[in-house]
Structures are given as structure tokens and as C-alpha cells.
Amino acid sequence: MKITELLLSAGFSADGAAEAEVSLITDDSRKVQPGSVFVCIAGAHFDGHSAARQAQEDGAVLIVCEHDVGCHSQLIVPNTRAALSLLCAAFFGNPARQLSLIGVTGTNGKTTSCFLLKDILEQAGHKTGLIGTVRNMVGSVEYPANLTTPDPFELQRLFAEMVQAGCEYCVMEVSSQALAQERVYGLHFTIAVFTNLTQDHLDYHGSFENYIAAKHKLFTMCDTAVVNADDAAHTAMVEGTDCRVVTFSALNDYADYSAKNITYKADGVDYFLVGIGQIERIRLQIPGGFTVYNSMGAAICAVLLGVPLKQVAEALGEAHGVPGRIEVVPTQTDYTVIIDYAHSPDGLENILAALRKIARARVITVFGCGGDRDRTKRPKMGKIASDLSDFVIITSDNPRTEDPDAIVREVAAGTANAKIPVVKITDRTAAIEFALNEAEKDDIVLLAGKGHETYQILNTGKIHYDEREIVRNLLNK
Numbered sequence: 001m002k003i004t005e006l007l008l009s010a011g012f013s014a015d016g017a018a019e020a021e022v023s024l025i026t027d028d029s030r031k032v033q034p035g036s037v038f039v040c041i042a043g044a045h046f047d048g049h050s051a052a053r054q055a056q057e058d059g060a061v062l063i064v065c066e067h068d069v070g071c072h073s074q075l076i077v078p079n080t081r082a083a084l085s086l087l088c089a090a091f092f093g094n095p096a097r098q099l100s101l102i103g104v105t106g107t108n109g110k111t112t113s114c115f116l117l118k119d120i121l122e123q124a125g126h127k128t129g130l131i132g133t134v135r136n137m138v139g140s141v142e143y144p145a146n147l148t149t150p151d152p153f154e155l156q157r158l159f160a161e162m163v164q165a166g167c168e169y170c171v172m173e174v175s176s177q178a179l180a181q182e183r184v185y186g187l188h189f190t191i192a193v194f195t196n197l198t199q200d201h202l203d204y205h206g207s208f209e210n211y212i213a214a215k216h217k218l219f220t221m222c223d224t225a226v227v228n229a230d231d232a233a234h235t236a237m238v239e240g241t242d243c244r245v246v247t248f249s250a251l252n253d254y255a256d257y258s259a260k261n262i263t264y265k266a267d268g269v270d271y272f273l274v275g276i277g278q279i280e281r282i283r284l285q286i287p288g289g290f291t292v293y294n295s296m297g298a299a300i301c302a303v304l305l306g307v308p309l310k311q312v313a314e315a316l317g318e319a320h321g322v323p324g325r326i327e328v329v330p331t332q333t334d335y336t337v338i339i340d341y342a343h344s345p346d347g348l349e350n351i352l353a354a355l356r357k358i359a360r361a362r363v364i365t366v367f368g369c370g371g372d373r374d375r376t377k378r379p380k381m382g383k384i385a386s387d388l389s390d391f392v393i394i395t396s397d398n399p400r401t402e403d404p405d406a407i408v409r410e411v412a413a414g415t416a417n418a419k420i421p422v423v424k425i426t427d428r429t430a431a432i433e434f435a436l437n438e439a440e441k442d443d444i445v446l447l448a449g450k451g452h453e454t455y456q457i458l459n460t461g462k463i464h465y466d467e468r469e470i471v472r473n474l475l476n477k
Contacts, residue, residue: 001021001022001091002019002020002021002022003018003019003020003022003037003061003062003073004017004019006037006087006090006091007075007090009090009093009094010083010086010087010090011086012075012077012083017062017073017075018061018062018073020035020061020073021035021061022035022036022037022061022062022091023035023036024037024153025037025039025084025087025088025091025153026038026039026153027040027041027048027080027084027151029048029051029054029055029058032055032058032059032060033058033059034058034059034061035059035061036055036058036059036060036061037060037061037062037063037064037087038051038055038056038060038062038063038064039064039080039083039084039087040052040063040064040065040066040069040080041080041081041084042066042080048080049065049066049067049069052065052069052070052071052074053069053070053071056071056072056073061073062074062075063075064080064083064084064087065077065080066078066079066080079182081181081182081183081185082182082185082186084152084182085152085182085184085185085186085187086185086186088152088153088155089152089156089186089187091153091156092156092157092159092160093160095156095159095160095162095163096156096159096170096187096188098163099129099159099162099163099167099168099169100168100169100170100190100305101170101172101187101188101189101190102117102169102170102171102172102189102190102191102192102193102305103172103173103174103184103189103191103192103193103221103222104117104171104172104173104174104192104193104195104297105173105174105175105179105192105193105194105195105218106193106194106197106215106228107195107196107197107198107344107346107347108195108196108198108344108346108347108350109195109290109293109294109297110132110173110174110175110195111132111133111134111173111322111325111341112286112290112291112294112321112325113193113294113298114130114131114132114171114172114173114298115130115134115319115322116294116295116298116299116316116319117171117297117298117301118130118137118171119315119316119318119319120298120302120307120311120312120315120316120319121169121171121302121307123311123314123315123318124302124307124311124315126168126169127139127165127166127167127168127169128167128168128169128170128171129158129159129161129162129165129167129169129170129171129172130170130171130172131145131149131150131155131170131171131172131173132145132148132172132173133145133148133173133452134322134323134324134452136150136158138158138161138162138165138167139162139165139167143158147175147178148175148177148178149172149173149175149177149178149183149184150183151183152183155183155184158170169305174192174218176211176214176215179214179215179217180210180214180217184218184221187221188221188222188223189218189221189222189223190222190223190224190305191223191224191225191226191301191304191305192218192219192221192222192224192225192226192243193226193227193297193301194215194219194225194226194227194228194231194233194234194237195228195231195293195294195297196228196231196233196293197211197212197215197231197232197233198344198345198346198347212236212237215237216236216237216241218237219237219238219241220240220241220243222243223243223244224243224244224245224246224304225237225238225241225243225244225245225246226246226247226248226297226300226301226304227245227246227247227248228247228248228293228296229247229248229252229255230249230251230252230293234247246300246304248293248296248297248300250262250271250289250292250293250296256275256276256300257273257274257275257296257300258273258274259271259272259273259274259282259292259296260272260274262289262292264287264288264289264354264358265287265358266287266358267285267287268283268284268285268286268287268291269282269283269284269286269287269288269289269291269292269295270282270283270284271292273296273299273309273313275300275303275309278309280309280312280313281313282295282299282313282316283313283316283317284316284317285317285319285320285321286319286320286321286325286326287326287354287357287358288326288350288351288353288354289350289353289354289357290350290351290354295316298316299312299313299316302315322452323452324339324340324341324450324451324452324453325341325451325452326338326340326351326354327339327340327451329467329468329471331471331475333439333475334440334441334442335361335439335440335441335442335443335444335445336443336444336445337436337439337444337445337447337471338355338444338445338446338447339447339450339451339467339468340446340447340448340451341448341449341450341451341452341453342367342448342449342451343369343370343397343448343449343451344377344381345377345381345384348367348381348384348385348448349384349388351446351448352365352384352385352388352389352446353388355444355446356388358444359442359443359444360442361440361441361442361443361444362390362391362440362443362444363388363389363390363391363443363444364389364390364391364392364393364435364438364439364443364444364445364446365385365388365389365391365393365446365448366393366428366431366432366435366445366446366447366448367381367385367393367394367395367397367446367447367448368394368395368396368397368404368407368408368411368428368449369381369397369407369410369411369449370397370398370399370400370449370457371397371398371399371400371401371402371404371407371457372400372401372402373400375410378407378410378411378413378414379410379411379414380414381414382394382411382412382413382414382415383414383415384414385414385415386414386415386418386419386420386422387418389420389446390420391420391421391423391435391438392415392418392420392421392422392423393422393423393424393425393431393434393435394411394412394415394422394423394424394425394431395408395424395425395426395427395428395430395431395432396408396426396427396428396431396456397428397449397450397456398453398456398457398458399457399458399459400457400458400459401459404426408424408426409424412424428456428465428470429470429474432447432467432471432474435447436471436474436475447467447471450465450467453465454466
């Protein structure tokens with residue numbers, strides 16, 4: 001594709017553009033190669049504008065920037081992040097226009113909601129792609145995921161592959177960072193789903209108001225919003241937008257869809273999904289109150305897309321959990337080990353509340369907090385763990401560049417008035433071993449925070465760390 005064709009397809013003027021071939025679009029100066037379009041992004045630690053001339057020397061045929069950088073072939077735009085998304089879409093032929101996009105945003109529940117909706121749509125005969133935290137999928141073909149919402153070039157590449165594979169739909173998690181960074185700029189969503197909003201990512205956004213504003217962007221880009229009316233932020237999500245709004249609730253009757261006669265069991269949940277002129281019993285093999293909300297959002301999306309509610313219920317009845325989300329680890333012991341991704345105050349509270357309803361004995365919680373992230377949530381999570389558990393082991397998560405011992409102390413500050421045993425063991429493997437040795441018949445050992453992750457990020461870099469392997473090796477030892 002030539003520069004002029006690329007620019008015109010992306011909606012930019014091609015006046016004076018060179019007739020060079022474009023081989024790559026990137027905002028990473030280290031990836032520049034002959035034929036690249038280099039987009040200058042001003043980040044928190046590095047401003048790409050400072051690398052523009054070097055990128056040109058390395059073979060970039062066009063520099064996209066927000067101010068004059070002195071290059072002979074440059075395009076000055078108001079927002080290079082938005083331009084990057086538009087250019088990547090144009091490079092791949094704007095594939096998202098041939099897909100129905102369903103975007104799911106919220107603090108918790110995005111991954112499970114997306115997996116459930118993909119299952120429903122595929123059971124109904126619709127080939128569907130998936131983009132999210134655990135993995136990316138084109139039909140049944142899986143790819144590893146590095147970000148909840150990929151960078152624009154990878155995102156558009158996935159869309160193009162979905163179109164080529166014959167997918168009708170793409171169900172995707174849309175993170176607040178992706179929205180703030182314009183990674184989905186220029187996309188249009190058939191349906192956008194709001195799950196919930198609680199404290200998370202304030203290290204990036206700076207304030208809860210900024211966090212809300214980032215999430216709100218998604219609902220300015222959709223035809224229909226499906227929102228959890230039991231969350232106080234649901235009105236803020238759709239305020240000032242012109243999309244159709246469909247609400248759901250597990251607590252009240254005023255919503256468009258409601259959950260009735262909810263039964264929580266050790267191996268799942270049952271409820272009746274009630275809409276105007278519609279009612280169907282929903283049975284899922286995934287326990288927890290949050291499962292009701294996640295499945296409601298997915299079910300309503302499917303109905304709005306034309307899948308009969310009875311067929312939706314049948315598909316949900318066959319659905320299984322998501323890796324790292326209330327995942328039971330095979331142990332051959334008389335106690336249960338569960339891995340869950342809970343890494344925010346709300347996420348930890350939700351999983352512990354769910355386990356409290358099914359636990360026949362103690363709940364032993366092993367968890368920590370990530371480094372270089374919102375520090376204010378650390379004592380809050382410590383208090384939640386000590387309030388809802390019978391035994392707590394505070395340990396390391398992904399400390400990144402911070403001192404892991406210091407993080408553990410900040411978490412422990414929230415357990416000062418705990419009425420249960422609280423132990424601090426910074427080494428995560430040693431903490432898990434302690435919990436397994438402490439566990440007795442019918443106890444539940446919760447390993448919270450890592451979930452699907454098979455790595456740990458230390459100040460020395462990323463290492464392999466799979467808690468399933470850790471548990472197996474410790475028990476074998």
C-alpha cells in the first residue's frame with residue numbers, strides 16, 4: 001500500500017505525500033524498518049517526537065507528529081494516538097467495518113462476560129472472534145494476549161484475520177487505558193456493555209472521575225448500551241450519549257431485564273431471566289453472585305443480536321468457567337484450592353463473598369498487590385481479606401520495580417484490627433506452601449491476584465510462574 005492510498009483511506013489529506021510503499025505502522029522507534037510509518041506518541045516516560053529524525057534515518061517513509069519535527073516527509077495531526085488507530089485500520093483495509101463489534105467494559109467481569117457471549121453466539125451458529133485479557137481467538141484458533149485491548153496495529157491485524165476466517169462478530173474487552181489511549185478510536189460498536197465500576201487503575205488515570213470519563217468514551221461509539229443498573233455509575237456511562245440504553249438488574253424490577261429467584265450453589269447459580277414478554281430459567285456451572293451479572297449482560301446481548309432466549313439459556317447451561325476465574329485446581333486433597341484473578345478491592349470482595357456462601361469450613365486467602373500501581377487500594381484489600389477470610393497470608397504479586405516487602409507492609413496495614421490470623425510471607429511460593437500446610441478437611445484455599453497469568457514481574461524482569469504448577473509441585477514434594 002502506498003502512502004497516498006493509506007492517508008486517503010484513513011481520512012487524511014495526501015497532498016504532497018511521497019509515492020513510497022508502506023510496510024509497517026508503529027509507534028515504537030525500535031521497530032522502525034525501511035517502509036515504516038512512524039507515529040510519534042508522547043508517553044509518560046518517552047516522547048516519540050524526540051526519535052523522529054532517527055526513525056527517518058532508519059527508513060521510515062512518513063513521520064506522523066503533533067508538531068514540526070524537521071523531517072522531509074511528515075504529517076502533522078492534532079492527536080497522534082487517534083491517528084495511529086486510523087492509519088492501522090486503513091493499512092488492513094478497515095476490517096472492523098465488516099464485523100459486528102460487541103465491546104465490554106467495567107472494572108470486573110469483562111473476561112467472563114466475553115467468553116460467555118462468544119459461547120452463546122457460536123452455539124447459535126455464528127463464527128465469533130474474541131479479544132481480551134486471557135487470550136485472543138479467531139473462531140477456535142487461539143493467540144496469546146499481552147494486553148486486555150491490544151495496540152492498534154495488532155488489534156486491526158486480528159480484525160482482518162477474523163474477516164478472512166468468516167467471523168460475523170467480534171466480542172472484545174475494552175479497557176479504560178485503551179479508551180484513554182485511543183486504541184479503539186474510529187471503531188463503531190453494535191453493542192457496548194457496562195459491568196461495574198470500582199477503584200482500579202487510579203495510578204494511571206489519576207482520579208476516579210478520569211477513570212469514569214475513560215469508560216464513558218465507549219458509549220459514545222455504540223448503537224446500543226447494555227448496562228448494569230445495580231451499579232451507581234451506570235447513569236454516568238450513558239450520560240450525554242445518543243445510544244439506545246438497555247438496563248439489567250439483580251435487585252430491582254425497574255430494569256428492562258431482571259434476575260428473579262436467584263439460587264447460589266457450590267457448583268453454580270440458578271435464576272430466572274425476566275424481560276418484557278420474556279422469561280427463561282438460567283443455570284450456570286460457575287458459582288458466585290458476579291456470575292449472575294456477567295451472564296445477564298452476555299444473555300441480553302445475544303437476545304439483542306437475534307438469538308432466542310431459550311437458545312441462550314441452553315448455551316449458558318453448557319458454558320464453563322474462564323481460566324483463572326474461580327478456577328478449581330485438581331489436588332487430590334480433602335480441601336479445595338481455587339485460583340482467581342481478583343486484584344482490585346471489589347474483585348477480592350466479590351470472590352470472597354462467593355466463597356463464603358459455599359465454604360463448609362475455613363477460607364484461607366493468599367494474596368498480594370501489584371507494584372507500580374495504585375497504592376491506596378492496598379490497605380483496603382488487606383481489610384477486605386481479613387474481614388471475609390478465616391486465615392490470611394499476605395504475599396507478593398507482581399512487585400515490578402517496588403520493594404515487595406514494602407508492598408506487603410502496606411497491605412498489612414489494613415489488617416491492624418483483624419480478628420483472625422494474618423501472616424506475612426513475601427515469597428509467594430513459600431506463602432502458598434504455608435497455606436497448603438495449614439489447610440484442613442473442607443477448607444478452601446484461595447490464591448488471589450494471578451489468575452490466568454503464568455508469570456511474575458519482578459524488578460529483575462518477568463519470570464515464569466504458574467500457580468497450577470506451583471501447587472502441583474508443592475503437593476508432590
